[in-house]
Amino acid sequence: MSDRQSPLDPRFVDFAASRDRSLRNQLIEDHRGLAYHVADRYSNRGLPLDDLRQVAVLGLLRSIERFDPARGVAFSTFALRTIEGTLKEHFRDATWTLRVPRSAKERSANVRIVEDELTQRLGRSPTVAELAAEADLDPDQVIEALTTSQAYRTSSLDPPSNEPDGAWMPKAPDATASFDEVDSRVVLAPLLDRLAPREREIVELHYFDHLSQAAIAERIGISQMHVSRLLRRSLLDMRAGGTADSEH
Amino acid sequence: MAALEHFSVVSSTEQDTVVVTLTGELDPHTVGLFQAAIDDALDEGSALVLDLADLTFVDSSGIRVLIATHKALDARGQVLVLRNVGPPVQRVLEITGLTDVFQVEPIFPSS
Amino acid sequence: MTSDSTTVRMEMPASTAFVRLARLSAAGLAADLGFSVEEVDDLRVAVDELFFYLVDDAAGGAIHIDFALLEDGITVEGRRPSSMKRTAESAEIDDLVREILAVTVDQWEVRADSEATSFRLEKRRRPLP
Numbered sequence: 001m002s003d004r005q006s007p008l009d010p011r012f013v014d015f016a017a018s019r020d021r022s023l024r025n026q027l028i029e030d031h032r033g034l035a036y037h038v039a040d041r042y043s044n045r046g047l048p049l050d051d052l053r054q055v056a057v058l059g060l061l062r063s064i065e066r067f068d069p070a071r072g073v074a075f076s077t078f079a080l081r082t083i084e085g086t087l088k089e090h091f092r093d094a095t096w097t098l099r100v101p102r103s104a105k106e107r108s109a110n111v112r113i114v115e116d117e118l119t120q121r122l123g124r125s126p127t128v129a130e131l132a133a134e135a136d137l138d139p140d141q142v143i144e145a146l147t148t149s150q151a152y153r154t155s156s157l158d159p160p161s162n163e164p165d166g167a168w169m170p171k172a173p174d175a176t177a178s179f180d181e182v183d184s185r186v187v188l189a190p191l192l193d194r195l196a197p198r199e200r201e202i203v204e205l206h207y208f209d210h211l212s213q214a215a216i217a218e219r220i221g222i223s224q225m226h227v228s229r230l231l232r233r234s235l236l237d238m239r240a241g242g243t244a245d246s247e248h
Numbered sequence: 249m250a251a252l253e254h255f256s257v258v259s260s261t262e263q264d265t266v267v268v269t270l271t272g273e274l275d276p277h278t279v280g281l282f283q284a285a286i287d288d289a290l291d292e293g294s295a296l297v298l299d300l301a302d303l304t305f306v307d308s309s310g311i312r313v314l315i316a317t318h319k320a321l322d323a324r325g326q327v328l329v330l331r332n333v334g335p336p337v338q339r340v341l342e343i344t345g346l347t348d349v350f351q352v353e354p355i356f357p358s359s
Numbered sequence: 360m361t362s363d364s365t366t367v368r369m370e371m372p373a374s375t376a377f378v379r380l381a382r383l384s385a386a387g388l389a390a391d392l393g394f395s396v397e398e399v400d401d402l403r404v405a406v407d408e409l410f411f412y413l414v415d416d417a418a419g420g421a422i423h424i425d426f427a428l429l430e431d432g433i434t435v436e437g438r439r440p441s442s443m444k445r446t447a448e449s450a451e452i453d454d455l456v457r458e459i460l461a462v463t464v465d466q467w468e469v470r471a472d473s474e475a476t477s478f479r480l481e482k483r484r485r486p487l488p
Binding site for chain 3: 254273275276277305307308309311312335336339340343344345
């Protein structure tokens with residue numbers, strides 16, 4: 001993919017230093033086409049294209065916030081993967097509840113990651129009991145998590161395989177996620193402000209805390225179908241507001 | 249019997265590459281679905297990436313399909329790329345000495 | 360829970376649809392015995408391979424599995440009474456399966472005669488440092 005490298009847009013360097021919001025919005029505008037392009041590739045898979053595009057723009061936003069020009073990776077490469085990651089997450093969330101008992105996902109998402117961390121720390125594979133204690137779960141839940149889904153995914157921030165190895169630090173996906181949350185939350189605040197409090201909470205839980213619709217339904221005390229509808233409506237509202245409303 | 253719900257396979261096309269995403273447990277009961285998806289993907293003639301992030305289990309039946317797929321691609325000068333290989337799958341690949349045969353996109357930088 | 364050996368016995372249809380149940384049962388029991396996650400993963404694979412060796416979808420019938428819980432490990436024995444002949448395309452223990460079993464368990468064997476097809480495997484828990 002290195003052949004896709006093009007000269008670095010100096011604005012990314014500026015933005016990395018200044019975190020200037022209007023510059024960021026400009027960058028979003030300039031790359032909106034890329035986000036749509038990726039979203040369009042995921043169309044015809046059962047989810048509304050409008051939503052996919054909105055999710056893709058969220059992914060673009062993430063990638064602009066997190067792009068590090070010093071790493072020598074083309075922004076387009078980086079953004080592509082981040083946007084794809086965000087879309088895939090969206091798809092997984094949308095289809096997951098058809099297959100897996102509710103709340104199994106929340107547990108399983110982290111168990112393999114905790115296993116990795118614990119293996120490093122102990123210098124050996126942990127027992128199920130140790131893993132359960134570390135992950136704050138029952139052993140049965142750990143077994144369920146280990147056998148249900150590992151969700152062991154290179155984060156969308158990871159480099160393409162042909163990037164020079166040394167340029168990247170290993171990342172535990174949950175660690176990057178929390179970093180991501182902080183950043184995106186700041187950026188998205190003005191958009192989220194357009195939403196009613198409950199919808200805002202749902203969007204945050206879904207896209208920042210990565211809770212499934214079922215988990216959100218449980219937490220807020222409404223049906224999953226209702227969560228699904230509210231999420232859709234929120235995305236519509238945010239889109240109407242304009243993700244890139246240039247000066248805010 | 250809900251066994252098939254424990255496995256799903258989704259193919260998508262990204263530029264010139266077919267990406268086959270496997271979810272759940274790949275075993276003698278579910279391998280047929282995988283084989284079918286692979287057959288379709290090979291017919292396309294494009295590059296093939298298997299995304300295994302949500303694959304929780306694989307045994308020799310799945311490995312056989314991987315080997316056959318590798319051979320089919322190799323015959324036309326292409327490689328089989330495995331993406332997001334998690335611990336249980338990695339383990340079986342290591343046991344069977346296949347980590348060097350497939351192109352595995354690293355999760356952590358190889359050292 | 361420190362008796363010398365406790366046996367858990369299961370019977371299930373000799374169909375690939377139930378190989379998952381065999382794996383899950385093995386994983387749950389091994390976890391109770393203090394196996395590490397990697398050992399649990401290994402046991403799942405081994406039980407899967409050997410269970411499949413017994414499966415003969417065409418012939419039907421049932422598979423009996425005994426899990427013997429030991430102080431420091433587990434043995435798993437599977438048996439399918441075979442009044443009918445195995446069909447030709449049944450699972451074989453080929454080199455690939457051998458390779459997997461050699462690494463994932465401490466001992467294993469299979470038998471097939473006129474009365475039954477069976478397997479036995481043994482996996483010890485590595486002592487914690």
